Amino acid sequence: MATSSSSSVQQARQILADRLGEIRREAGLTGRELALRCGWHASKTSRIENARTPPSADDIRAWCRACGADGEAEDLTASLRAVEGMFVEWRRMERAGLRQAQEARLPLYERTRRFRSYSAWLVPGLIQTYAYTTAVLQAIQQRRGLVDDVSDAVAARMDRQRVLYESGRSFAFLVEESVLRSGVGGRDVMIGQLAHLITVGSLPTVSVGVVPMRADRARWPVEGFWIYDAAQVNVELVSGYLTLTQPREVAMYADTFAELAELAVYGAAARALITSAMDSHG
Structure with a gap:
């Protein structure tokens, strides 16, 4: 996902990150436990939840599956697409x-x-x-x-x-x-x-x-x-x-x-x- 200093883009990323954090906590999982279930390093979970690293659609699906919240995946991936569409590099456009x-x-x-x-x-x-x-x-x-x-x-x-x-x-x-x-x-x-x-x-x-x-x-x-x-x-x-x-x-x-x-x-x-x-x- 392209980076941008726009407050709109950053706020949208943070909202998505906060929702993923809520899903993890509602499932009673620590960041390390979720990382183990998803097969990635624990630091990745932290970076995603703090909106430092944007998740991919596959990351979101894996996150929701690990938390037993598969029903959330479709809406969250739609939110991801909306965030990605806010800032488009000229070379992509x-x-x-x-x-x-x-x-x-x-x-x-x-x-x-x-x-x-x-x-x-x-x-x-x-x-x-x-x-x-x-x-x-x-x-x-x-x-x-x-x-x-x-x-x-x-x-x-x-x-x-x-x-x-x-x-x-x-x-x-x-x-x-x-x-x-x-x-x-x-x-x-x-x-x-x-x-x-x-x-x-x-x-x-x-x-x-x-x-x-x-x-x-x-x-x-x-x-x-x-x-x-x-x-x-x-x-x-x-x-x-x-x-x-x-x-x-x-x-x-x-x-x-x-x-x-x-x-x-x-x-x-x-x-x-x-x-x-x-x-x-x-």
């Missing part, structure tokens, strides 16, 4: 190529009614142009040494953008001003992307805010994140892709989005910053 990684996210977008996105690095995928997406995904493919299915992955991301035009949805995008001035894909790609931001910002379902660069801002930039209704947050890290579903943490990201939204400018003021960035590229 993209080992079959970028196209599959793009297509896998489509159902989440399709069932989301209120979408919020903040980015300090790149223009968010839902409002990228074909050329900008191509530049981004080509760079990822080359940097990570992935199979070259960039054209198919770009097509999948472009197809996802149809949700912007469906009624009953709302999309709020926040980008740092530095995103407008980055050099993704070169001059022509950036100018085309910035022009597209102005166009897509006029859609009735879409809000585009720009957080201006200033020395006295009250809220610092943070990692890029996406909020899907009030159910889930995804965060892009250097090492992987984090999924948060714990209500407390989802609320923390919603509060952060609201704070950043207060710093942003919209409408004519946002268009002025975008146009200024276009001029700088020109």
Whole structure:
């Protein structure tokens, strides 16, 4: 199981570890006795119960069998799969190529009614142009040494953008001003992307805010994140892709989005910053 510093991931691991400890104690077994029945070293039992070593599905089944609690195994292995899904390393997510990684996210977008996105690095995928997406995904493919299915992955991301035009949805995008001035894909790609931001910002379902660069801002930039209704947050890290579903943490990201939204400018003021960035590229 991949490791992560996320409190959600660690808390979920600890809950699973605590439940395994309860099952052992309810069976009247010491850690050493359980280890003997399972055929492993006693230190492994301790590491699992203290959430230092994540159990495998086979470990959980052996644990429950040793405690006479086979009926618990199915639910606990389901909990294990949920924990494993919280943090996914990029190499795991993209080992079959970028196209599959793009297509896998489509159902989440399709069932989301209120979408919020903040980015300090790149223009968010839902409002990228074909050329900008191509530049981004080509760079990822080359940097990570992935199979070259960039054209198919770009097509999948472009197809996802149809949700912007469906009624009953709302999309709020926040980008740092530095995103407008980055050099993704070169001059022509950036100018085309910035022009597209102005166009897509006029859609009735879409809000585009720009957080201006200033020395006295009250809220610092943070990692890029996406909020899907009030159910889930995804965060892009250097090492992987984090999924948060714990209500407390989802609320923390919603509060952060609201704070950043207060710093942003919209409408004519946002268009002025975008146009200024276009001029700088020109």
